[in-house]
Amino acid sequence: VVDTRFHTGAVETHCAYCALQCGMTLTVEGDHSSVEVTPRDFPTNRGGLCQKGWTAAELLQSPRRLTAPLMRDSRGEALREVSWDTALDAVADRIRAVQTTHGDDAVAVFGGGGLTNEKAYQLGKFARVALRTSNIDYNGRYCMSSAAAASNRAFGIDRGLPFPLPDLAQTGAVLLMGGNVAETMPPFMQYLNAVRDAGGSVIVADPRRTATAEQATLHLQPLPGTDLALALGLLHIAVADGHVDRDYITARTTGFDDVWRVATQWWPERAERVTGVPVAAQRATVRALAEGRAGRGAVILTARGAEQHSKGTDTVTALINLGLALGLPGRPHSGYGCITGQGNGQGGREHGQKADQLPGYRKIDDPAAREHVARVWGVDPDALPGPGRSAYELIESLGTDGGPRMLLVHGSNLVVSSPRGGRVAERLAALDLLVVCDLFLSETAALADIVLPVTQWAEEDGTMTNLEGRVIRRRAAVPPPAGVRTELEVMADLAARLGRPGGFSTDPRTVFEELRRASAGGVADYSGITWERIEAEDGVFWPCPSVDAPGQARLFTDGTFPTPDGRARFVAVDHRAAGEDIDDDHPIYLTTGRILQQYQSGAQTRHVEALRSTAAEPYLEIHPDLAAWHGLRDGDRVRIVSRRGEALAKARLTASIRSDTVFMPFHWGGEQAVNRVTNAALDPTSRMPEFKVCAVRLQRVDNQ
Ligand code: SF4
Missing domain, CATH: 2.40.40.20 (Barwin-like endoglucanases)
Structure with missing residues (x-):
């Protein structure tokens, strides 16, 4: 019997993994017994796939897949299979008991940057409406949160790339700080190589000569933790050598003088002493960016290498300052961009999974934002919780006095992906109850008291937002194994058992329609995006406030920024040491x-x-x-x-x-x-x- 909810034949969808969200076609037998992956022409991959994409169908047929809820009655017991009713009743009973004894915030939620937009949105709503907890955050905090914070304070908006990825191939110079796309997202390399092959510059800063650095025109090899000093040194050279765009700074920005007061102390020799990058290489970098700007354009990109630091926000800020001083944001094929990593790293941070945000990239402590979202959710704005703890702080607080006693995990293997993993395992062990939704028995699921087996990737419909800010469709092509449910179903089932208000649809299209309303008027406005448009246009960029208007593929092209005064903001930042340094014991x-x-x-x-x-x-x-x-x-x-x-x-x-x-x-x-x-x-x-x-x-x- 063929399940007609699932597409058959040639199903156009996107990869299971990273933020490039390469276009692929799944060729599905009529009875869904076999699935074959082939690449398709989509703007981010233009027919390319990496090894991970080519083999993604294997995930759908893995014999290691979880197909029944697992539960243990006490720590030390082995997990055993139970029915869905037994597992969900147990979760709901424990939520009620924990919240009655310790308050609503005693139940916490940890989400993931790989969840579809619909699941990410619903999880934020589930936490605030069904659980009434402020304690929700997600693993995207470990991904591009520093770039997001820096972009927001400079530009008033955080979207990974300010233009469609193919624009990158048209530019004249790229400075890539801390990214190894040749391994993480190989089809991306065609755009960097196009710049190089057209005579442009591709400069890669990385302590390792990675496969990406190997193909660059210049490799800078800074000491780990000194990218901020390098950026300050580059700005010093840009000013000293007369490369800054004074007209742009005057007309489109604020705050340059304060930034220059810091950068004036970062003469190139000092930057070389701290970073190890020779003065000549620093100077060549600035010259390449200035020459690019004078020609086809220039782009500064960051990835996790520059961002995953205790000064990551300031490091990205210093690089944005450099870009603004050179007058790049808003010019054709130019500007600053962050290469988002997780599959829905962009959408995952827009719809309310973050401790401090509501859908539409709204601030949770903004009264107007609370009013708008509460209206969509049909609840009293005063009943919505306020900001919660960030991901690692949330983990640190688990099982402590006043901290959460129970944690629900969706789409995250936090024991492996969080820093100081031993401590993370300790905190999870201190919980009254750990519940994990996953496909496989991950390291985190193996520690759980209850594990709920859920659908993945090509087993469910939904949307993702890729690293360009383009909203795309993932399609259900293969029925999940018997015994597996979607996370939308899990949330709806739990909300019903808890008797909590708020509609929790199990239909992703219905959830997306609600997401559109909740995001309307926000920075990440999806209100003009429909599933039909995504299908017809093979993706729609946000912001898109009207169904009659195209999505905004290129940002800042009218010379203004979405800040109160329309200007981009220079923010003065200075280099500081990493959280710890080497010594005789750890050299x-x-x-x-x-x-x-x-x-x-x-x-x-x-x-x-x-x-x-x-x-x-x-x-x-x-x-x-x-x-x-x-x-x-x-x-x-x-x-x-x-x-x-x-x-x-x-x-x-x-x-x-x-x-x-x-x-x-x-x-x-x-x-x-x-x-x-x-x-x-x-x-x-x-x-x-x-x-x-x-x-x-x-x-x-x-x-x-
Ligand atoms: Fe999938 Fe990323 Fe590889 Fe593309 S680059 S095939 S999206 S893992």
Whole structure:
């Protein structure tokens, strides 16, 4: 019997993973027994896919898939299969009991940047209306929150790229700070390579000579944690060498003088001393951006390497300051952009999963925003909770006096993806109840008291918002295994059991219609976007306040910014040290990142044989000089020890990394989880943890 809710034949959809959301076609047999992935021509991938995309169908047929709720009655007992009614009754009973004893905020929610717009929106509403808790945040806090905070304060808006990705190929110069797109999103490389092949400049700043840096025209190799000093040095040169655009600064911005007062102290030799980037390379970078501006355009991009620091917001701000001084934002093929990482990293942060936000990218403490959203939700604005704790602060508070006693997790493997993983596991163990919705028994699900098996990717309809701010359609192509439910169903079932007000539809299109109304008038305005338009136009950009108008593909082109006075804001920031520094006990810098074959915490990609077989375990990238100092040879097992914990990996010797720095990817759990080592020092503005630099020592593990 064919289930007609699911498309068959050639189903046009998008990849299961990253924010590039490559277009792909799923060819589905009439009885849904087989699915084949082929790339399709879409503006972000133009027919390309990476290894992860090509093998994504394997996720749909994995024998390791969870197909029944799991539950244990007490810690120490094994998880056992139970019925949905038993599991949901238990969750609802515990919510009631915990909230009666400890108050509404004693139940917390942790969401994910991979959830569809509909699920992300519904989760924010579920937390505030059905649970009446302020404690909701999500793993996007670990992703691009620093870039979001910096963009908001400079431009009054946070959208990953200010133009469609193909515009990038038209520019004359790109400075990419801390991104390795050749591995994380390979189809992106065609745009950087087009710039280079047309005679333009592609400058990559990274402590490692990554596959992306390898293809650049210039590689800057700063010490981890010094990108902010580098940006200040570049601004100093831009001013000193006469490259700034004075007319632009006067007409379109405010605050330059304060920024210059800081940058004047960052003469190039000082910036070289702090960052290790030679003066000549700094000067070549600024010259390339200025020449690009004078020709086809110039773009400054950041990714997690620049953003995942306790000063990530200020680092991005310093780079935006550089872009504004050069007069880039709003010019054709020019400006500042953030390369968002998670599949719905952009949409995930717009609809209310964040502790301080309501749908439409509205501030939760803004009375007008509360009034508008409460009206859409049919509740009293005074009944809506206020701002909650940010992701890591929420985790830190679990099971403490006054902290949440119960946590519901959707779309996140936070034991692997959060910093200071040992501490995270401790806090989860202190809860009265941990509930996890997932596809597989992730490291976090394995710690849960109740696990709810939910649908994934090509098993459900919905929308995503890619790194360009383009809203796209994911289509249900394959029925989920029997026993699996959608997260919309889980939320509706729980809200009904709790007897809490507010409609919780299980139909994603109905949820999207409500999302449109809730976002209307907000910064991220989706009110003019319909599923029909997305289908007809193969994606619609936000903001889009009218069904009669096109979405706004390019921002700031009229010379104004969505700030109260229409001007972009320079914000004065200065370099400061990382959350911790090296010393005799921990004499080496560690930085972390991603590899081609794995995605985020690996909770999905480690279940795909083709990916697992080529990247089965993490490695520690180490310079041969540093390896010799430790008596390490290629392939040796090595223990990485920080002030918080330790992790194990195989040494991989390469001269492509700085000799004072080691690198380890973060896609694995258990003793291979590098986030057991990383530092939870938080950015004061974005509350982003410091994933990208900490101090470690290395120990060779013998007899392995
Ligand atoms: Fe494209 Fe990213 Fe999927 Fe690779 S993982 S195919 S780059 S969307």
